[in-house]
Amino acid sequence: MRASADTIAAIATGGGRGGVGIVRVSGPQARTIGEGVIGTLPAARVAAARAFRDHDGATLDLGLALWFPGPHSFTGEDILELHGHGGPVVLRLLLERCLALGARLAQPGEFSRRAFLNERIDLAQAEAIIDLIDAASSEAARSAVRSLRGEFSAAIDAVANGLLDLRVLVEATLDFPEEDGVDFLAESDARARLQRVRDALAAVFRAARQGSVLRDGLTVVLAGAPNVGKSSLMNRLAGEEVAIVTEHAGTTRDAIRQTILVGGMPVHLVDTAGLRESDDPVEKIGIERTRAAMVQADLVLRVRAAPAVPQPARLPGGTNAQRGDGDSAGGQRTHGDDGSDRAGSDDPVEAALAALPPAIPRLELINKIDLSGEAPGVTGSERAAPGEAPWTIRVSARTGDGLDLLRDALRRVGHQGESSEGVFLARTRHLDALTRAQAHLDRAASARLPADLLAEELRLAHEALGEIVGRVSSDELLGEIFGRFCIGK
Template sequence: MIASNDLIAAIATAPGRGGVGVIRLSGQGLAGVVAGLVGRALQPRHAHFARFKAQDGAVIDEGLALYFPGPASFTGEDVLELQGHGGPVVLRMLLARCVELGARHAQPGEFTRRAFLNGKLDLAQAEAVADLIDAQSEAAARSALKSLDGAFSREINALTEQMITLRMLVEATIDFPEEDIDFLQAADARGKLAQIDEQLARVLATASQGRMLREGLHVVLIGQPNVGKSSLLNALAGTDVAIVTDIAGTTRDTVRELIQLDGVPLHVIDTAGLRETEDAVEKIGIARTWQALEKADLALLLLDSREGITAHDEAILQRLPAQLPVLRVFNKIDLTGEQSGAVDDYEVHVSAQTGAGLDTLRQRLLALAGWHGANEGVFIARERHLDAIRRAAGHVDSAAHAFNALELFAEELRLAQQALNEITGEFTSDDLLGVIFSRFCIGK
């Protein structure tokens, strides 16, 4: 794939007012823009104070101009950055002047896409740019920076190199059939394949942690009316985000709140109490509860500790998606005198009113979701990365079962390598690139 290098321009700073605003340009034809805006040549990689001028010579703004000649730039092309005042009107005027001088408006993610196509970043690193911008916690930001620095790509490239080595052994055996399987055995092909399988499992586990940091976990609070769902949400959030009353059916729609636990974004959804009702509005809220459960990572079934699990609660459990983990939370232990804490992996006793047992609840939430704790080895990852690693592991497993059928063995290894290459972009369709970069912000 070859990147188009026509001149593109965009506002690179966030929308709204700010002390400083940045216009970024990349591609061919910068000399005309520099001449029209600044009126003099720019020394590469030096900041120049300049007055940015309109066609009639009037000053639009003043600030700094920086020129980065390709290929030593972010995109690999000639890049110009204009740093002026951060007023939206001034920035729009300056951008319009750039377009007047021959640039066109950049598409979302087009700068980073050009960096990828020009070999400045691989696809996993390019995605990490957007993930760093969108990071919802310090842990997520650190992990995204590791991916941008190439930590994830190095893991994938190391696995790919091992597969290439093994494929070479297999192809050599196919080309020289008189050597047959003895050649592969002498080279310990089975051992090499087992090592690849182990490393794939390790990378998958690490990437799964990275996906949680990036996307967070969706937790849905369910239960009968008046068991304390809204009170629990408020206690976890540390603020009154949901209305709490003694009136059954107070919560009629889903209430969403973002909470951070151990650096993991937790999207907690308080829902309408699940019961039979004739109230039209409450019915809609209950329907939305079941819709939220279809997309949840974990369900918290809140129960009144004074009543235990009722027949109605059992009916709720029966309707839940089969693969959805469910944590039973017995609330209001301040009214029963029970001890707080975990009874087992799927049962916790708490008081949303006093806060007793909430720390244990937080720990169980993360554990049931599969979180093993942030560490320096975690890199940011996306669901498509996990899918590619799983497919590669499946092909490696198939190769192990086809060890004595060399052509099939070689084909499974090729497919495994191809799956991993999708992560870094060595084998990626243009359609997928379009989807990935369209989700970037304009100017990046």
Template sequence: MREDDTIAAIVTPPGRGGVGIIRVSGSRAEEACRPLFIPSRPCRFFRSHHLYHGWIHSVRTGKRLDEVLFTVMRMPRSYTGEDTVEINCHGSPVILQTVLDELCEARVRLAEPGEFTRRAFLNGRLDLSQAEAVIDIITAKTTEGLSLALDQFSGSISSQTKDLRTLILGMMALLDGSIDFGDDESDLTINRCELLATADKAIEKIGCLLAHYRDGRLYHEGFSALITGRPNVGKSSLLNVLVGDDRSIVSPTPGTTRDVIEQPVAIDGLPVTFIDTAGIRESEDLVEREGVDRVWKKVRQADIVIIVIDGSQSLTEEDRRIIDRCGGKNILAVLNKGDLPRKVDEEEARKLLRQSDPLWISAKYGDGIDNLRKMIRRIVTGSTEREADCAIVTNLRHKQSLEKALCMVRSAKENIDAGKSPEFAALDMREALDSLEAIIGIATSEDVLSEIFSRFCIGK
């Protein structure tokens, strides 16, 4: 009866801080916490969602453990939908652990990772797509990532999925009707028109959601953009202008940057880590050679590689070698020093890079940098702007479910079109329905649930 257990965990991050919070959830939450807490003003009944000041003490030793704020949140108006007590202690790991120990004495079990959110899901406080959004909210690295996660948490994906589900249930009802009274030709014809129209609507709706898929990992984990090129082409200047700060030393002496410099910034809400590296050239200098070795290691790991070419000079063998060696990566080449007379052979650069239009910039004066940002964004997301008023799918699991549903609705439509027995289309629609329901967690298998909730941390 593990789901009936009353569970507890420290819900604030590990370490020391001003406040540390313990959450207790389950039918015995109040019964277990009550003996530990002595309110500063006598009180027999705790009003739900009210804060009480007082002391936690050990039931075993009678010793005071901490001065706290104590809240009871009675079901169903709590995060988990169960009776919940939250104790705001001081943020000391010793205090928090001692209080947890006391609770365990009172037959409270330590919560597993994600167990509070799992209970919120099981108790219908959140559907599965909303529960998944909780992790995205916690891990969001930029305001854009956060805003996408909050949309999902507020039910943007849920409501679109439910609309689709209604369409599909409607189709299934029509198909059932056709199966039962299949011998009446006129009924079948009427149904067929309506079925085809509904299928088209569903296909359009799913297609629209899929068109707005954005790889959520980009927003939560971010990506790396490595800047490379031969010495003195302006790599460090480019890093500085991209991050808006003098992070990297700019110098007319080639070979100045020897270490790898990494700087996280946001491009239109996408978390990007720009990496400035040593210029690549053959060198006798051991330290510089070590630097160049590191660059190649980093190039292999980077999500995109920005190759900087000095546009005020002709292409050199070194430039060609670098472009060649970066082949196969997501490359974006820029012709720098566009403020100086342009000497580079643009035609050759275009051919070498297989890039329709190499981008001219001036890292020194900031020209072309906005354009470069847009191109970076386009390379990683496939789109330049965020479209308004459309639920944006960022979760791979949701995307795959939608793809499966789309495929099954298309197949149903073909079967109806071809005048096949309605049973075929009904089977397709059943599968489409199952895929959609998996998104919001209706009849989702235990394996999938465990996989999802195992990604949470303890206390969430």
């Protein structure tokens, strides 16, 4: 245990008026400060009614005192809690009295930081405290509590322990050079073990990714060829005209963002410039931004236009609708900029999708079904494997048909409405470390890696996992994490 030299104090309850307000003191002087304010301390962990007194003996407040001797306290140090009345002035007087007796004002998150430094909680648990305080939905709160109880850390530790066993095995072979030349992974059951570790990591990653959606919302990118109706869909979903819609291909030049709520879940929609070969320098930059947005997505909506049935007599939406025919795959294929009937490898939409990490789910939207006469509907599911028919929804941005199906699909991807059981409220920091661990394990699994390189990949994967619970941490990282806490936590 790292004993702190100084003693910190803060008002631990929120600002403003309330029935009860708490001043918390932690550190080596907590005992003398307590004795100064209330006389004799109560028995450990037993609440006692006391008068809180000023330096001249005047009563500042009447309340409950609690004494938690270290190391069995939240911070691992001696802690005194004074529960008084929740008025800003009376609490300030009580705090000032504690400061006069030798405490200093705590920094934001300093109590939790001491709890971490004294190994009462790990870093993921410390982060869960602030996530619980900041939780914006009941699912997020439940998920934060699970992390606070250590479930996320335990899941990470389980993977790390499997990895440690494997490292021991691999490092042992490094000490026996005569084993060189044999495919070590094939000879032992190391390959099977490595696969088990990878599977376990993949499961944690899924739960963490799902949790990050609870925290931060789902980023959904609309991508496809020009003129298929991406901007129209964005406007329909947002219920306002955020993106400019025209019949001219190449109208959208920049990625446009708009956040909507789907079943209480924030969905960040990103409308993008249509993907096509272009010589226009502005459009080219826009297309680059489209590719960049796709890589950041939690879900990519690949939009195509339904093949229109050539019906010269039908004019449902006036001239605009008829022009709309021109950018779908019907009779006027010469346009060639709709993406609905070009699936070759030279298709820039296909190429951009192929370049995405396979973990990013995709959904095909067939838009403009008002022109093709198809009914709205869903085929396939988000679990479609590569090679299987993709998850597809038929909609019309013009009439709004099928958009409910799309909203349901978004909810499914965000797993809203379903139980959030087993979901970890992961942060970007966690996802980043998990991603790195996964990449090292992927490399470790590649065939016939020499044992020393294999050992190194396993070590790096292990280190990345260690960052999550804080076995490897820098002062800078701790400052970043605890600085975002409120004072008194």
